[in-house]
Amino acid sequence: MDRYLLVASSLCFLAAVVRTVLSIRAGSFRPGRFNFFAIAAGFALQTVFLSVRGHALGRCPLTNLFEVLVFLAWSLALIYMLVGPAYRLSLMGAFTAPFVFLIQAFALLAPIDVRHGGKMPANSWLEFHASISMIAYGAFALACVAGIMYLVQDRQLKTRQLHSIFYQMPPLSDLFVAITRLLWWGFGLYTLGLVSGFFIGQPLPRVQVVCAFGVWLLYAAILQGRHLRRLAPKRVAALCIIGFTVALTLLWGITFSAQVH
Amino acid sequence: MNLFCVGLSHHQTKVETREHFAGDAETRSRLRSAGCAEVLLLSTCNRVEVYGASEAAIDTAEIARCLVGRGPTPAAAAPPVFYRHEGDACVTHLFRVASGIDSMVVGETEILGQVKKAYETAHASGTAGPFLHRLFQRAFRVAKQVRTRTEITRGSVSVGSVAVELASKIFGELRQRKVLLLGAGEMSERTARALVSRGVADLRVSNRSLERARELAGAVGGQVVAFETWTQHCAEVDILISSTSSETPLVHPENLDPILQLRLDRPLFIIDIAVPRDVHPDVNQLEGVFLYDIDSLQSVADQSLVQRRQKIASAESIISEHVEDFWKRFFREDSLPDGSAAPVSGSSISSQALRASES
Numbered sequence: 001m002d003r004y005l006l007v008a009s010s011l012c013f014l015a016a017v018v019r020t021v022l023s024i025r026a027g028s029f030r031p032g033r034f035n036f037f038a039i040a041a042g043f044a045l046q047t048v049f050l051s052v053r054g055h056a057l058g059r060c061p062l063t064n065l066f067e068v069l070v071f072l073a074w075s076l077a078l079i080y081m082l083v084g085p086a087y088r089l090s091l092m093g094a095f096t097a098p099f100v101f102l103i104q105a106f107a108l109l110a111p112i113d114v115r116h117g118g119k120m121p122a123n124s125w126l127e128f129h130a131s132i133s134m135i136a137y138g139a140f141a142l143a144c145v146a147g148i149m150y151l152v153q154d155r156q157l158k159t160r161q162l163h164s165i166f167y168q169m170p171p172l173s174d175l176f177v178a179i180t181r182l183l184w185w186g187f188g189l190y191t192l193g194l195v196s197g198f199f200i201g202q203p204l205p206r207v208q209v210v211c212a213f214g215v216w217l218l219y220a221a222i223l224q225g226r227h228l229r230r231l232a233p234k235r236v237a238a239l240c241i242i243g244f245t246v247a248l249t250l251l252w253g254i255t256f257s258a259q260v261h
Numbered sequence: 262m263n264l265f266c267v268g269l270s271h272h273q274t275k276v277e278t279r280e281h282f283a284g285d286a287e288t289r290s291r292l293r294s295a296g297c298a299e300v301l302l303l304s305t306c307n308r309v310e311v312y313g314a315s316e317a318a319i320d321t322a323e324i325a326r327c328l329v330g331r332g333p334t335p336a337a338a339a340p341p342v343f344y345r346h347e348g349d350a351c352v353t354h355l356f357r358v359a360s361g362i363d364s365m366v367v368g369e370t371e372i373l374g375q376v377k378k379a380y381e382t383a384h385a386s387g388t389a390g391p392f393l394h395r396l397f398q399r400a401f402r403v404a405k406q407v408r409t410r411t412e413i414t415r416g417s418v419s420v421g422s423v424a425v426e427l428a429s430k431i432f433g434e435l436r437q438r439k440v441l442l443l444g445a446g447e448m449s450e451r452t453a454r455a456l457v458s459r460g461v462a463d464l465r466v467s468n469r470s471l472e473r474a475r476e477l478a479g480a481v482g483g484q485v486v487a488f489e490t491w492t493q494h495c496a497e498v499d500i501l502i503s504s505t506s507s508e509t510p511l512v513h514p515e516n517l518d519p520i521l522q523l524r525l526d527r528p529l530f531i532i533d534i535a536v537p538r539d540v541h542p543d544v545n546q547l548e549g550v551f552l553y554d555i556d557s558l559q560s561v562a563d564q565s566l567v568q569r570r571q572k573i574a575s576a577e578s579i580i581s582e583h584v585e586d587f588w589k590r591f592f593r594e595d596s597l598p599d600g601s602a603a604p605v606s607g608s609s610i611s612s613q614a615l616r617a618s619e620s
Binding site (some may be wrong): 124153157158160161162164167169170171173174177225229230231232233234235 | 362373414427429430431432433497525526528545549553557560561564565566
């Protein structure tokens, strides 16, 4: 029954995607209130879904891959709602909505919503570890979205083919500042999630620990390169996309290897 | 009551003809004497138009006579062709003019300010009454709607403004940005002035002739740097505007790449206005460099103009909706504030082009 909430939420994100595609095809793209409200409605429905599921489970709803993906989509929308307006990145909604829609559509269509037999015991450290890590993933996902925007704009400037969407993009320098901040936020939260993982009172599978450290090291390397000014903004943007793709793949692996998450 | 517009524009006439008919301080009173109950004169560099309302039709030739000002008599042998729009056609024409789709540069916004100013002048002098008041207030609304719904004004259409717009798209706020002018040509001076007007404070001028460099630096509020040291400054600046008369490229990947390694975290925007070019085209392949020569700036300007022209159909559709609605409201409220009847609808009057002789 709670899946209907998620279907409705996905439709809200789909509406934002359709609106964006239509306006780009009409050659008059501009981020408007419609996209913001569609994403806000989608986010509200996601929140209700997670709340209903959480009450039913008696714990944070991160017990299978389906819930992990929904939580990730929710984190992405949450970070967008917090960061987008603050950095005047309203266009980011146009890039975020398809991302969220695809994650949720996959979660809904794939047979991954495997329910556990009995009620799982609540473990506040485990829930904190899992949820904070997911929010960090949301920040990394949004850095990836900003990275795509950066590369799109960089390409248009290089090729001198300035399409309708170009005029709605935030300046390259502002976008790069947003990418850097999102990376720092994501890295900080992920570190917190990683450290809290050692307090859950259960032995952690080696593969999980290795994957989690792998992601941490990857983002640490990107931030170090940025901090030492060894990486050009375009490379940082590209690494945000590569980094998140790797992180998402490893998350899949972690979730499969331990159905506890 | 007849609502009409009689005029000349850049479409049909040359500037010397338009300036001859640009009117003077007495034009409005002459038009009133000729029988116009209400009159508004719109005189810009691209058009001279009279918008009026009158009980009886006034001949175009008579209006043309009233428009003859103090400007020199044009040398053209044939008398100019004035266009005349009445009723619907007059309303449509005004809405098109105010929206910028009848302008020489489609989508330019200056015309709306000029129309507003013309209306204010007519209002202040008491020649614009209830007919023109309603018409022009609606025209301002239409222009605003066309602008926001079609984005017809988006993108820059001149080389200088494209350069400034691109700089803003790359760097955002330009206040903290550093600019190096290599060469002191007229075009680079114009671009530099545009950047200064957008807040650029750190402007460096480097030229083979130190005297010319000092002159330009003084004019744009910059500092002179020795021509031999321009490569060192490339490591610090964000925007390089080049316009020297060098026969061979001064900037090429080999001498720029080592400099870029010192400033990996910041993009470099190069505007090459020189012909022959000062910057080798391969420089654009370097990471973090955006190179625009005069042709590519012109190409961006042309793209914007094409995009603007593509919006004309949407703008026309908004305008026709408003024209219909304007008349509906006009006839619904046909008892105007002064108790007179509403003007004759455009449906009963066809627009006509009449020849008017100067004499």
